[in-house]
Amino acid sequence: MAKKANVTIEDVAREVGVSRQTVSRVINKGPNVKPAVREKVEQAIARLGYVPNLSARRMGGGRSYLILAVNDRQRTLENWQAGRGNDWVDQMLYGGMTECEKQGYHLMFELIDTEPEKAPVELSHSIAALRPDGIILTPPHSDNEALAAMLAEKGIPCARIGRRGGEDYIDVYMDEGAAAADAARHLLALGHRKLALIAGSPEYGNSQKRAEGFLSALEQAQCGPGLVAKANFQFDRAAELLEEMLTGPNPPTGVIADNDEMAFAALHVADKLGLRIPDDLSVISFEDTPGVRFSVPPLTAIRQPTAEMIGKACNELIAAAGGQPAKGSFILPYRMVERATTGPLAPRLSQASGS
Amino acid sequence: MAKKANVTIEDVAREVGVSRQTVSRVINKGPNVKPAVREKVEQAIARLGYVPNLSARRMGGGRSYLILAVNDRQRTLENWQAGRGNDWVDQMLYGGMTECEKQGYHLMFELIDTEPEKAPVELSHSIAALRPDGIILTPPHSDNEALAAMLAEKGIPCARIGRRGGEDYIDVYMDEGAAAADAARHLLALGHRKLALIAGSPEYGNSQKRAEGFLSALEQAQCGPGLVAKANFQFDRAAELLEEMLTGPNPPTGVIADNDEMAFAALHVADKLGLRIPDDLSVISFEDTPGVRFSVPPLTAIRQPTAEMIGKACNELIAAAGGQPAKGSFILPYRMVERATTGPLAPRLSQASGS
């Protein structure tokens, strides 16, 4: 009847007849425990259903078994409020939780202010409250040097998504430039000669890298110069720009968009202009959100290894909490998922529209 | 140079010249503090940048300021692995984080096994480790009485999403039946007389409730019986079933799908069969994931108040942690977002296909 108090490390120690420290060594996989004792302790833990209290572990000076994944507040909130959702966050959760669960860790999300000066303050408050063992910084915070420096000063391992280097921090990234170049070459190989990139926003580092990769691929193939139009990731703006291009002189026959929303705009405009996809116009997107599989036609897209990057980041962070140096540069492969919006350029047999 | 230790409650107390307990009272908004003192303490807190350590608070016997949101492991993982994503989870994060942030709380996700017997074991381990102040149970775990009972026994407030009642727990739900009935009536009002429901899975309680609402609306309008086909939330199965229906005798002109994926299947089949949307076939979906806005045509859908339900749950849970009774039944309004897949039945002028 009396509510059974929680099982503590002492209960386990008593059960086995050893001291709490020995039990502690067992649960932390520490050295200096005789195999037979370790075995008995493990059995007692299972029998009693003992699970270490994380708050106490942290208070005792140990790890918190917590990783904080930091996202940009304004962008995230805006996406949510606009009904765009945050597939990126969903992917992070996937990669992060999967990896953390395996190692007895926990993942928590945190939104911090876009403003580069406010960010360190907000984050340090969260750190003071939560005392995470590691922190994942995503764009645009990955580029905030002051933030990373603050973490280093506090001795908290930090993984930056979308950065290369890895001399001072754990950097996990994919080669955005190469991906864009690949996309361009793919279209080139299909016979397209006039290509356009519908870019996101210049402040967003990836847009910049992709534009460079795109342009250089065209140059290499002597098919330049490619068109680059900035549409700020927005459907309407992209549609506008695209319509202008496609009805202008020398229209592109291949389009690469910096996100799915702008790729959908291409589909929309093509439909409006009576262009067949992919015969008259091929489209490749950067993002590959779930809805993309059901567009008409289903969108060919470059899939960022978001879940994998976060998983890798968690993994490295956990290793760092275990004493490994918190540095290293890890590149992860992207993947182009070819669906139905890309194909060889196949002009109509006759110019007249007919049944 | 010496790494400045973290600011503790004692530092604040010393700064102001009061005891730690007084500072504790201030940060917990407790009674029995003179306004002048409270003011001084608050200033010192701001000046020193003091943030209470959550682990210590928890250890001291106070709250953990943590809410655990529980999702079904198999379903969630499967969605992620299949590339379907979990928009539901993204929505939860939105509603939960927004509400928790406001009140100094933190939200953490947890996946627990589908198996009703394994669930309590898994969850109790997480509870032992994390000691959350409250727990949110989502389907199918909302329906697991043993789970809820275990939480009640441990004295942990629990909010169940998708349940009504509220006598013993905090129940937050929307009226799925009414929503389905509304959808049906909407189509009826547009002139449709033959309606079909592409249902999800019978084990999923909502599918059942929607089917009931759908059927009863038709009966009331004397337009029954409606077709109900179970497609298990899958595109392929839905497409198959739909094609059968639409090419059969007396085909439906209005379709309601239990999720977006199956609604996309309807769009796909209509296209294949040369049916115009919405002139020949109207489609309404239950879900409204972000991609829906960009389908061709954009999908009319019933939007579940997922974020709002989780927000409400957090709110009530936090109140419960503050001493309020952890019970109550809260219904939240759904919304039908009318886009372009619904319209009056408008048969072609002639049967012959023409330009």
Next chain:
DNA sequence: AAGAAAAAAGTGAACGTTCACATTTTTGCT
């Protein structure tokens, strides 16, 4: 103005771990 009651403030203990170190046991070597 005294005494009682209420409000404000303070104190020791406890929460469940880990750390740093002390002690005991075992192993290895000659």
Next chain:
DNA sequence: AGCAAAAATGTGAACGTTCACTTTTTTCTT
């Protein structure tokens, strides 16, 4: 067999709060 070194185990203190009290100060009543 004896000793040194290594391995295994144990102990007290500390982490930063809140709780349950106790003590002090203020307010109210007559």
